[in-house]
Amino acid sequence: MEIIISILAGILFATAVYNLLQKQLLRIIIGTVLISHAAHLLILTMGKLKRGQPPILIEGITQYTxxxxxxxxLTSIVISFGITSLLLVLAYRTTKENKTDNMEQLRGSSNE
Structure with missing residues (x-):
């Protein structure tokens, strides 16, 4: 099970990097969301996936999660939600002000 989750996290990281290298602002934001989800899966996998074990120490229990x-x-999900909403608001404002979401045009290089 941990191998499958690790492969899924790797695919998410690869897709996120691909989206981060795009020219549209929305794809860049999707890349940041995907990279945060991949990090969540990676942290979960590093903690060893154990099913049916209590997460606290109780007398008489030798196996615990x-x-x-x-x-x-949980902390990372809250932080990534805040970052995603901030990026979406900034992208909306940038697109509204500059009438484009193309990073090449926003940087000033007009290769049209």
Whole structure:
């Protein structure tokens, strides 16, 4: 199971990097969202996937799940949601002001 999740995280990282290198602002934002989801999967996989184990230590239990990766992922989800909403607002404002979402035109190089 961990191999499948690792492969999925790798595919998400590759897709995210591809989208980050595009010219449109919306694709760049999608790339940042995908890279954050890939990081979530990577953190979850590093914490070892255990099913049916309690996340806390109780007397008599020898096998337990580490709650730290889950707490890190929850924090990361909140932060990535805030970053995504900020980027969407900035992209909307930039597109409204400059009438384009092409990064080449926004930088000033007019290779049309």
């Amino acid at each position: 580490d709650p730290l990766p889950q707490a890190l992922i």
